[in-house]
Amino acid sequence: MIYLDNSATTIPDESVVQSFKQVSEKYFANPSSIHELGADVERLQTKAREQAATLLQIDPSEIIFTSGGTEGNNLAIKGVALKYQGRGNHIITTEIEHASVYETCKSLEELGFTVTYLPVNSDGVVDVQMVRSAITNKTILISIMHVNNETGSIQPIEEIGEIAKKHPKLFFHVDAVQALGKVPLQLHHSGIDLCTFSGHKIHGLKGTGMLYIKKGTVLYPLFHGGNQEQGLRSGTENVAGNVSFVRALRLMMERKQKGYGHLQKIHQNLFNHLGKIDGVYINSSEHGAPHIMNVSVPGLKPEVVIHALFEKGIVISTQSACSSKQSDKSRVLDASGRSSVVSSSGLRISLSYDTSEKEIEIFIRTFTETIKHLKDILE
């Protein structure tokens, strides 16, 4: 099998699964318990938090472990909105956000918040100038993703961070779920107040992740209870999940050092070859993230291509896994100005550091043949 759906989820690293298993079995105590077993588990989790902080060059107190991207995005956005509604009710985001940001903002509109959904250009990138102009004295939050999950477009987070710095009244949240370990992002001194990460996109396990909360940022929690995670996320900690997440994070950062050039090379290779196939339209930009390639084959239903490739042992996907059940056109491609026929036929090929050049060669060959074959049948 050639697995090219890494933006939906990655294959968990074996040692990460082992770590989860060992912690579940051996360090099962509740870290809040007073006895020695609890103290030991608390120490383990503290150490995990410190290691994550070192890897991300932040402070351990700025880490809240979560169940993943959707929770992190919800906690960040609703947390700011509910805490600071007295300050203002305006939120700025984009039209290409992941559903867990987009729908969260939609839900806040029901509660009386006003949301500006900024458009993007044909490369799928938001205009920094537009972000600046959208800010009003009612704005309390800007939420913009780092790397788009469908096209891999990279948003100008550093520049938006500079704008956010000049408006101390508002908070800047970044959904970095697709960027982690692939596209570098500095958190401190960047103007970023909140940043979401997920475990299962970096060869960790589902149900794991973390939210970076810059020191001094206060949120209204989604879960109330025993005041775990500094009162921001009550509920007995998923210590095994958290430890396994940090392990996955470490492995990812180590692989990034060596693997980044490799990823860029095969991304370029895909770009060059897929663009030459008759009837294939490339949606991703050459300057996008090196692990996501989005193409459309107008006239062919994406499901048909996916099934045909799966029969030949190749796994790719349509748009984003989270919204692919609605066989509509892609909101992201639509927002990037693609025609209806292009945005309803998007296919996503997403890579990992494990993807080999050989696999990509096979994919390109098989994909080319499959498209030709399917088109022949239809004509």
Added chain:
Amino acid sequence: MHYDHILIRYGELALKGKNKNQFITQLQRNIQQALKHYPDIRVKRSQGRMFIELNGQGPEPIMKQCKKVFGIYSLSLALKVENEESSIKEGALFALTGSPNAKTFKVSVRRVNKGFPIRSQEMNRILGAHLLKNTSIYTVNVHEPDVEIKVEIREKATYIMSTVVRGAGGLPVGTGGKSLLLLSGGIDSPVAGYLMMKRGVQLEMVHFHSPPFTSERAKQKVLDLTKTLTEFGGSINVHLIPFTTLQQEIFKSMPERYAMTIMRRVMLTISEKICHEKNILSLTTGESLGQVASQTLASMNAINEVTNLPVLRPLVALDKEEIITHSKRIGTYDISIRPYEDCCTIFVPKSPATNPKREIIHELEKKVDFTPFMNEAIAKKETIKIVHNVQSDHFDELL
């Protein structure tokens, strides 16, 4: 073009005559120790300065670590260029245009290498003109510039800098001898330790714990505090003294009003014995005058009597607020306020003597000989070495 070096200045050290070389060697060693997780960098010495070659490593984390190393007066990101007029011009332009929010500038050339054909003043003028010609938003201000472009023309290369960041000051840890810090787990003692380290002192810790009245978490707190202090220099030994039996014995046999004073005397006596054993010539405490009953001058007089070693009290004249400010800045505050009982908070007499008398104590101590208990406690001492950036334990394989 990017900054590829960090230049380190060590003000106070340069003044120390004979010991200068030893001080600089220690500083270099401490910087290397603080940066040992960055295998690509090199720390080099050169005529009154130190340079860190970044070799591709990003400067941010290196600057952050170095800002904690005592003995460093200031730091600058530096760009290394050839000793060529054209390269220096190009580098100066990079340094200026990369300075955020700067509107005015000044150029300061130091020509250490007298073989370089253009004199400092002339070079100042050439570079200033070059910068003005190639930019439009900057003006020269020699008195209060937003950014000073410093150019040091040295033997083999020229270094160009635009920002000067203050270092931690003080003296390199390890150049000021050793002191044994009585570490309780509260807010004060870690700050006292920090201030001694700032003057170059290498610390060892002694902590008294009383299981089961004090928990494993209280012990962990002390280790975590020590770990935080190692960020300011090297490694620190923690001596953990089991104190339960002694403490019970004292509170059983001594009148309540004097029990606390006598307990402190016992602690100091044990600490002195550790000093003798480890060749340590002083003790440090976090006492601040008048803060609590045991910290009145009369109390200090009564407690101090048991040892002849200097007892250093760097916090003696600080207010609690000042101490808290220090502890928040150095990162020990959040650890110190963890709510675990320590051995000083469990047996608290209702009204301890604030004006204890030596004569009364002498009479009281004649009744019971605590020496065997003290010897037993010392014999059962556990020593843990905490090394900066090294925290290997049984959790490692999971992470």
